[in-house]
Amino acid sequence: AQTVTQSQPEMSVQEAETVTLSCTYDTSESDYYLFWYKQPPSRQMILVIRQEAYKQQNATENRFSVNFQKAAKSFSLKISDSQLGDAAMYFCAYRSAARDDKIIFGKGTRLHILP
Amino acid sequence: NAGVTQTPKFQVLKTGQSMTLQCAQDMNHEYMSWYRQDPGMGLRLIHYSVGAGITDQGEVPNGYNVSRSTTEDFPLRLLSAAPSQTSVYFCASSRDRGDNQPQHFGDGTRLSIL
Numbered sequence: 477a478q479t480v481t482q483s484q485p486e487m488s489v490q491e492a493e494t495v496t497l498s499c500t501y502d503t504s505e506s507d508y509y510l511f512w513y514k515q516p517p518s519r520q521m522i523l524v525i526r527q528e529a530y531k532q533q534n535a536t537e538n539r540f541s542v543n544f545q546k547a548a549k550s551f552s553l554k555i556s557d558s559q560l561g562d563a564a565m566y567f568c569a570y571r572s573a574a575r576d577d578k579i580i581f582g583k584g585t586r587l588h589i590l591p
Numbered sequence: 592n593a594g595v596t597q598t599p600k601f602q603v604l605k606t607g608q609s610m611t612l613q614c615a616q617d618m619n620h621e622y623m624s625w626y627r628q629d630p631g632m633g634l635r636l637i638h639y640s641v642g643a644g645i646t647d648q649g650e651v652p653n654g655y656n657v658s659r660s661t662t663e664d665f666p667l668r669l670l671s672a673a674p675s676q677t678s679v680y681f682c683a684s685s686r687d688r689g690d691n692q693p694q695h696f697g698d699g700t701r702l703s704i705l
Contacts, residue, residue, distance in 0.1 A: 485631070519679070519699050520698065526693060578649060579685070584634075
């Protein structure tokens with residue numbers, strides 16, 4: 477069974493600085509998808525970025541980028557120029573490319589932005 | 592386009608009561624799922640469905656039932672509420688194929704069991 481591990485329950489970063497959130501996963505599959513979701517205090521779940529396992533190029537969305545290391549089964553999220561609005565819980569998620577498989581989330585990392 | 596709609600947003604129950612959390616989506620998504628979110632535990636999958644008439648258990652299915660009679664609806668039933676089921680519940684949906692499409696989440700239901 478697949479598992480997703482986020483080893484940092486909480487992190488803090490100074491506003492305008494860069495922070496990296498870690499995520500590792502365990503799977504025997506070769507084809508899958510990885511996601512980072514953000515959950516602000518409003519409780520909404522917002523997609524931040526996604527990565528296809530078959531793509532070697534790391535995904536980027538404005539200030540958000542990932543470091544995808546398939547062999548190491550690592551999928552870290554880098555937030556550049558951190559802003560106060562980035563304060564939230566961040567969840568890493570794994571989705572198998574198999575049609576009928578479930579989607580699995582890590583336990584989350586709470587990110588604090590220090591003004 | 593309403594997306595994923597969960598009702599109610601808040602609910603207080605007494606131990607032993609039963610209730611149904613409603614979830615509906617209008618995006619013709621085949622994959623739907625229920626999660627519970629507890630402090631320090633992240634999102635734990637309760638049940639999921641890959642299409643109408645098909646359901647399967649997730650990580651924490653005990654005490655919960657689901658059914659999927661239509662593509663749009665995926666209700667979650669608590670048969671006999673227990674204080675351990677106090678949590679925030681999220682319903683989510685996505686396209687059926689295992690692909691890169693993200694899940695769409697409802698706004699959550701905060702459930703308290705006294």
